[in-house]
Every structure is written in structure tokens, then in C-alpha cells.
Amino acid sequence: MNDMSPDSYVTPDGRTIGGVVMEMKNITLRFGGVVAIKDISFDIREGEIRAIIGPNGAGKSSMLNVISGFYVPQEGEVWFRGSKRPQMKPYEVAGQGIARTFQNIALFDGMSVLDNIMTGRLTKMKTGLASQALWFGRAEREEIEHREQVEKIIDFLEIQNIRKTPVGRLPYGLKKRVELARALAAEPKLLLLDEPMAGMNVEEKEDMSRFILDVNDEFGTTIALIEHDMGVVMDLSDRVVVMDYGKKIGDGTPDEVRGNQAVIDAYLGVAHD
Numbered sequence: 001m002n003d004m005s006p007d008s009y010v011t012p013d014g015r016t017i018g019g020v021v022m023e024m025k026n027i028t029l030r031f032g033g034v035v036a037i038k039d040i041s042f043d044i045r046e047g048e049i050r051a052i053i054g055p056n057g058a059g060k061s062s063m064l065n066v067i068s069g070f071y072v073p074q075e076g077e078v079w080f081r082g083s084k085r086p087q088m089k090p091y092e093v094a095g096q097g098i099a100r101t102f103q104n105i106a107l108f109d110g111m112s113v114l115d116n117i118m119t120g121r122l123t124k125m126k127t128g129l130a131s132q133a134l135w136f137g138r139a140e141r142e143e144i145e146h147r148e149q150v151e152k153i154i155d156f157l158e159i160q161n162i163r164k165t166p167v168g169r170l171p172y173g174l175k176k177r178v179e180l181a182r183a184l185a186a187e188p189k190l191l192l193l194d195e196p197m198a199g200m201n202v203e204e205k206e207d208m209s210r211f212i213l214d215v216n217d218e219f220g221t222t223i224a225l226i227e228h229d230m231g232v233v234m235d236l237s238d239r240v241v242v243m244d245y246g247k248k249i250g251d252g253t254p255d256e257v258r259g260n261q262a263v264i265d266a267y268l269g270v271a272h273d
């Protein structure tokens, strides 16, 4: 567990939530005249499932992109595992142990499920092609390790029967599961999920919810997800940040957020679609 903060606690369902692993401090992000994020602060604790919700255009994707290093905010600081993060490229952020999925599935359609998941190991591969040619033994050992880890994830997410299938042939819900598998292959400390249930039918949503909970429980992975559908995340999350028009209007447990009048007015009470 994290040694930065002693204030860990055990959830009613028996999971241990540790200290703060990521802290967003006074983040402001502008696109020209549009202020997508206005002075928002919140934290993510080790082992928790943290949701960021809000209606269309609230700034959720922008926030996820700040966390994953795709966007650099004009103001504010990002702290990860006790250090202030300097300006970093997304692959450097990934190298710190932050993996993500995308709202619009970003897989290689022509490649098999197995090979797609293997691409998730890239940040962990020490030997490149040249050294594989020169130093076969070590490269082979590494390859075996990567395969073992990938097979473990394939079993865990119950996708053994499609491991050789080209991703392009899979139904939507399974593609999303493969994307989750690829992100897990990086053995992330923090897993970011970009609208993991978007476009799914009820059964696919239930499956995805179960897998998110299982990943968190089995691997202890800290998870931050953004989601438009409030109902879905309320059952999943330990704590929820609510955004509206770039501002944070609520932050707390699902029950606290549900009872927050600003959230009811802005998110539940007023349709923005």
C-alpha cells in the first residue's frame, strides 16, 4: 500500500482504500476562449474507484486527458505518488504506470485479440527488435513473461474463446472488454476508463461493471472513470466528482452526491442534451 498517508480505511464491502495517489490542484484548461476546466481540485486514493461524471460538455474528457498527459493545463498542478508531475508526454505518463481506454475504441481491427492485448505490454518491454536479434535468450525470456501476463488477463476477462479472432469481427461490448484487457496488460497503478459503458446494451453494461469491480478487487488497481450515465457509476464508485460547465459542483460518496442540491439542479434536473 501507499506510505504517503496513514489515513487508509476499509469499505463496507471489505476493500482497503489507501492514501492519496493522485492530486489535481486548481486545474484550469482553456481552448482559446472556451474554458473547459475551471479551477478544479480533487484527489484519487489508492485502491478506490473514482468517477467523474457530468452532462455533455461538462469537461470530463478534458479532465481525463489532463490526467493522462494528453492535455497540459494552463494553470494548476498534477501530483502523482507524492511528486509534482513536470510537463510530460503521454507515453512518459504511461511509463509512470497510468493506462487508459478510449471512448471511441482504439484497437487494431486487423490484429487478433491476443496481439492487441500484447501491444499493452509495450511500455514494459525492455528489449527491442535489434537486441532481440542480438541477445536471443533474454528476449525469449521476456517474451514468455509477457505472454504469461497476457494469458492471465485473457482468463480473467473470460475472452479465451476469442483470443485468435481479429478484433474487427467482434461485437461492440467485447471490443470494449479487449480494450480493458490491453490497458490491464500494462499492469497500471492507475487505470483510466473513458466512458467504459458508452454505447452498450444493458447486459453489456452489467458485464463491464462486474469486470471493473473484479479488476479493482483482484489486482487492487486504482480506477478513475468518466461517465455520462450517472446510474451506472453510482453502484460502482467509492467517490464521485461531478462537473458541469467546466466547474466542480459536487464531490463525495454516491449518496452524498445524490443528495447534493447543486447536482440535482444542474445534472439531474436540467437536460443538457
Ligand SMILES: Nc1ncnc2c1ncn2[C@@H]1O[C@H](COP(=O)(O)OP(=O)(O)OP(=O)(O)O)[C@@H](O)[C@H]1O
Binding pocket: 031, 034, 035, 036, 054, 055, 056, 057, 058, 059, 060, 061, 062, 063, 228
Ligand atoms: N480540443 C478541443 N478544442 C476546443 N474545444 C474543446 C476541445 N475539447 C473540448 N473542448 C470544449 O471543452 C468543453 C468540455 O468538453 P469535454 O469534451 O471535456 O466535455 P465532456 O464532459 O467530456 O463532454 P461529453 O460528455 O459530451 O464527452 C466543451 O465546451 C468542448 O466543446
